[in-house]
Amino acid sequence: MTTRTITIKDVADMAGVSPATASRVLSGNPATSPESRKRVIAAASQLDFHPNAQARALRSTRTNVIGLLMSDVRNPFFADLAHSAEQTALAEGFVTLLGNANENAVQQDRYLDTFISQRVDGVVAAPEGMGSSSLRALLAREIPTVFVDRTIDGIDVPSVTTDSDNGIRQAVEHLAQQGHTRVGYIAGPQATSTGRDRLRSYAKAAQDYGISTDPALIYFGDFQSRSGSDGAHHLLSLSQPPTALLAADSPMAVGALATLNRKGMRIGRDMGLIAFDDIEWFSLLDPPLTVISHDVEAMGRIAVELLLELINGGQPSSVVLPSELIIRASSGTADPVVART
Amino acid sequence: MTTRTITIKDVADMAGVSPATASRVLSGNPATSPESRKRVIAAASQLDFHPNAQARALRSTRTNVIGLLMSDVRNPFFADLAHSAEQTALAEGFVTLLGNANENAVQQDRYLDTFISQRVDGVVAAPEGMGSSSLRALLAREIPTVFVDRTIDGIDVPSVTTDSDNGIRQAVEHLAQQGHTRVGYIAGPQATSTGRDRLRSYAKAAQDYGISTDPALIYFGDFQSRSGSDGAHHLLSLSQPPTALLAADSPMAVGALATLNRKGMRIGRDMGLIAFDDIEWFSLLDPPLTVISHDVEAMGRIAVELLLELINGGQPSSVVLPSELIIRASSGTADPVVART
């Protein structure tokens, strides 16, 4: 280090005050004289002083950093969620340490351990699994934590989630009305609450609306696009293939779409397709994709708002956001002749 | 804080050694006896000790954190870039502090100042503008910095960029071969190097291949999708509208696509469309989108590799990655009868 780094002592010296007074001015403590304030601020500006966040955090046990654990930043849903959370946090004076679990339990724990070591003021997490030791370590340290999108059974922290049930029910009803009786469901991983909830909702709605509950019609994916194309491939190879597909998230829907295209199937005519998650460009596909939509912007924003309440000693309640079906052309009837039985 | 936090002193006490020895064991210093190692590791594990990263950083002037400044995480190109950089960093033992400038100079500076205060070990940035005071402060402190995707004229740091020229040239040649003579170019912001470079390449290639250089055919967007739809709308309203559009990034291409769809234009027949950036699902559109492709995974990985070299005292050279045209159906001829003149 050739250029010695500027410390608060340099600022204090130049301003002709003690480090204590300089510290008070710079942290907005009102117990300062206008004269001191003027000189300290001038000195800090002239020296281009950037306070050492490590030293500040070490002493004050506040870092103004929140940890944001996302399961897969390349999934546009989580990219949007991260964006919404990050912008909300920034507006409130917090910077965001982003951990990308990459749908991988080991990486998730790696980042949670990092959050603990970095002494973040709080964590917003879209967790997977059943509560690893890293997650328990986080909670044992009473680090304020909010779950977003996903939860973990038996771990009682505030959360912001989507009520998938309504949207999925509408989707199944819609498919039934279109005359479908065999629907392929590409499920999310059962190690996630959303994977489990959406499958449960689907299974129940299928039964209620007279859609086949043949277990062969359920394919278990991992929320990533590759498993969507594998799933579509598998389902179409069944001896009694489905006439429509419902994918539990958008990357798997994209994967399924790629398979259908490769096979030369006409979406909405040869094969219906509905995706969970509304992504901007899904409406630009030809045909536009029918989706189950939920409000990702609100989800990210509210998660950070709950976290700030928690950090400030409050006891916020969990929030559940609605989901709803948006019907577009991809779910057109497979065979309009087949009436509901 | 009810539960007192565990420190290295607790670990040392339980292991029956000094904090110095505990520290040596935990940081892998070889000057330790097997006996000490065994007992310190056991104690740390039993107490679930997570070293305070602030304290460690304050003393050792290493944080093992790198700052990653992206211009817009919702842009899939940058989401992929962030993912690639983050995974590479993680494998090398660094965690990533993600700053999202949101294509906004003020937010960019906010994050750069944060990186300085957090004393990150290095920065990977996709910068915009001409070199703000925050950016200069970063460099004045000799914080290792690498530019990725974009650069700033007159600021000499290693970078990983794409040579847009070749891909754009191929795209223009292809459009000319298809008989197009009036092409609408939706440019990126001229405050970014990529916005400027791509426009320059386009203008030169248009001239070389006999495509109109009418300035009315250039629309200046901001790399976000809204400006793409505005741009398409504007260009189609010209008294002599273009027969094809070339968008300088993928969100603007998505925006243009939305406008074309709304107007009921058939892509690839009524209007050609080419996008800079290859996004997974662009090939799933109907018709699939012709794109100028470059290697985002390599870009993120190499950027972090260069940064690590820099952090370790090396003097890495900048890397320029190639771009190339991938022809799909969206750039089909506007009017196949028109021969090249």
Place this chain on the structure above:
DNA sequence: CTGAAAGCGCTTACAG
């Protein structure tokens, strides 16, 4: 191989 001691750069009771 080990420990005592100093110090990284701040903030915060404490006393005035």
Place this chain on the structure above:
DNA sequence: CTGAAAGCGCTTACAG
């Protein structure tokens, strides 16, 4: 309103 002093939790020459 201000300053001297202590201390946050580590690491690292230094001496042995």
